[in-house]
Amino acid sequence: MAKKQYNSGLSFKFISVRNKILMVVIGIILFFAPFIFIYFPSKQKDLLINSYNEEVKNMAATVALGVNVALIEQNFSGVEMSMQYAKSDDRLTFIALIQIDTLEAVKGKARELKKTAFSVFPEKYNLDTEIQSSDAIIVKEAPIQSEVLSGKVMVGFSTKTIQETVKKVQVTSFIASGLISLLSIIIGYILARNISNPILILRNAHLKVGEGDLQQSVDVRSRDEIGELAVSFNHMVEHLDKAEKELQLQKTRIEEKNKEMMDSITYSKRIQYSLLAKEIVLKGKFKQHFLFFQPKDIVSGDFYWLHDLSNGRFVLAIADSTGHGVPGAIMSMLNISCLNEAVISEKLTEPKDIMNYTRDKIIDHLMFDTEGGKDGMDCALLSFDLKTNTLTYAGANNPVWVVREKKLIELEPDKMPVSKHQRDTVPFKQQTLQLQKEDMIYSFTDGMADQFGGPKGKKFMYKQLKQLLIDISELPMKEQRAAIESALTAWKGDLEQVDDITLMGIRI
Amino acid sequence: MKNYVVSAERKTPEIMFRANGELKITGNSRPEDGKNFYKGAFDWIEDFKEFSPSTITFTLDLDYINSVSVRILLTMLQTLHSILDDKSKFKVIWKYDQNDLDMLDQGKILEKSLQHPFVFIEKPA
Structure with missing residues (x-):
């Protein structure tokens, strides 16, 4: 493929066909890049986190349900058993039963809620009853309602595993999209080259013909418009060559005739002069x-x-x-x-x-x-x-x-x-x-x-x-x-x- | 009826013949083959006859005429002269360069040969 800079007389900047196609492919990829690399992975992450949240919530609700049932039956070991369900989960950071009492307003003070944690697992865990969800922990509650006590179940699940999963997903997503983009670029490049190669062959042949070489012909057989161009180019060059040869012949003939005429007129001049x-x-x-x-x-x-x-x-x-x-x-x-x-x-x-x-x-x-x-x-x-x-x-x-x-x-x-x-x-x-x-x-x-x-x-x-x-x-x-x-x-x-x-x- | 127009070239004049009777020949008349060059004009005049025109104004504004053209021009003038019954409606205008007395002379010679008055118009140099 010749890299000659050809001044075709066009006044705008020259961009080769191959580069144009490549630019389009890359442009498309770049256009979708934010979606591929940012939006989808982050959406994945959100989905994962949301579902985790839901899981924790369900966990809290399940435990609360168990506790409520146990309390109605006044089955205290049943309460422990309900909590067991959560305790066996590796991801659990803590689970606690909180009793909430409403204190009567006393002397102008507003009603207060007194929260007392009466069962905390793990025992050594330092529970803050006001704890909220954060990056490291997801905290969910479910209410407990009985004659004996009212309160809530609080569960806290570590986000560590979910974070690991999220990371894995992100990486996988990233790698997949990266591969797809790369593949697209490669395919785009191959496509561009396949289209532009025959065009370049045709162009180079045209250049040579433009410089006077009428023996050119192109061997491009693709079954498309470019193939047609090649065939018609070959015909055209053949015709040009024939016409050129004919022209040369005529020119020579005319020059000979002209010379003959000039010679005879010049000869006549001598004769005229003699008179x-x-x-x-x-x-x-x-x-x-x-x-x-x-x-x-x-x-x-x-x-x-x-x-x-x-x-x-x-x-x-x-x-x-x-x-x-x-x-x-x-x-x-x-x-x-x-x-x-x-x-x-x-x-x-x-x-x-x-x-x-x-x-x-x-x-x-x-x-x-x-x-x-x-x-x-x-x-x-x-x-x-x-x-x-x-x-x-x-x-x-x-x-x-x-x-x-x-x-x-x-x-x-x-x-x-x-x-x-x-x-x-x-x-x-x-x-x-x-x-x-x-x-x-x-x-x-x-x-x-x-x-x-x-x-x-x-x-x-x-x-x-x-x-x-x-x-x-x-x-x-x-x-x-x-x-x-x-x-x-x-x-x-x-x-x-x-x-x-x-x-x-x-x-x- | 269509007008007859021939563009001026190196050795031949512009011919502009209009169906309304305004005929003009302008420029340089020295064709190698005068008969051939003016054939189209004569053919048009033949067709023009069929139209029974009422007036003809023939303007000749020439810088140069060779001898062949002079003869042809005379024939043309005679042909045109014969078309109209009322000869006073046939007007010949001969334009010549102020310094070109030769051209004025040529006009006078043609006038005499045709035996029909020309209008001579001098062009400033």
Whole structure:
């Protein structure tokens, strides 16, 4: 039996089942103890003494009767004979015949009773006619009434034997009750232990299961509720063990599947990257630039694309395909392929034409889509002529901002996407802007402005973005990028990234 | 007729459609599978039609809508618009954060597409 102190989380003091039963048994015994040890023996004693008293009384009465009869017959030896009855009793201390005369009142004195003892046995006994019963002696009287004399018989019996008897009875009673109590305690203890042992076995098995050992089973076969508990416990542990094994299996399967998926997505990322504008190309085209590109998942719906145009200029696209993750990435492939077609096969050079063509192509490709084929992209197309420092821009929902000497010039896009739409027959418009040296051009997708965060968990918003870009517009490229990254991280906090984020800055 | 209630979750809004014609969508609408998420709402609207309601007040209080949700919302607006004969009893309330001009814009675009006036309510930041 383990004596481990188990903190089962219960807030009250722990008393074991065995001790509880034991406490009840002892409590019952203690409750009855006063009766057993005090009341009954004393009651016995009283009974014995009372019966002794009665015996002595009867003795006195018997003798008195004999004496009365003898006196009536004037048979004096009969008187002696009556007394003989008492004299032969070992317990007798004395027996006496007392004559009582009533003295006449004389001269104002009250009537007196004169008691004279005229026959005392044993003869040498010093009788006090007024003697009363005490612990050592029981004195009883019986009246004698005759013509010859009146008085009483007084007998005194020693209590010695009765005391011995009382003691014997007390001791016997004490021993008997003591034995019974002891037996009860022992039985109580055995009972308590028999009940608590299987419970302890069950408890220990439960503890082990709680710690993770699912191979436990209990061998308790008592034919009662505890036996039932044991059987059901064993079943339960079996089930738990099975379930645990199944869970492990599923977990392993899921982990394997997940790893496979992650591996294939990571592989896709490389492929996607091969279609995005190369860093080396961007460096070659722009005096200075930085790119903040942070997909939400591993592969991205956002993309940035650059291509030479047939008129000697080149075009840059910052786009946000519908969706993100795998579907977004697949859509971005289609979008890029349509853009490529526009500038390579169709040799289009004007951003608005490129947008219009690309839109038509995307709509065509998705014509048979069961969900309505409304996918496509938001996009900013920037065509640069760096000899004349002109920027031609067409936009679908994505604006372009130019910061010049801390002032922001907004190039507003058309409020429609490059995809099937209510207004998809409306041609895109385009704008041309004369750029100046040191101008900062910012092109981005809505990922940054839509990021939730800050003290109230709200969106970052364009207003804040404008201010941020104006503030950093005169910093070197690396620092601008760092500033944007830290602003985003600070804003986002623990919240998840809402969408792909793309922000490109170009210094003229 | 029972009300239709969906609790808000991380990527989906709270939907509270009452049989008395008060319809509300509140929160963040960027479900991965928009069609699936809004199916229950559309089913309820179908049942709602049978009840021949006399007024509909549709309150949209959104922090974020992804493009899928925008399309679905437009369809929903159009469906609701078609239920009532007296179009003046169809009220669309578009709530937007004071600083979120994007959301205001989105509301204006939907208003234009639906060709039915919205009530724009600005919420303090």
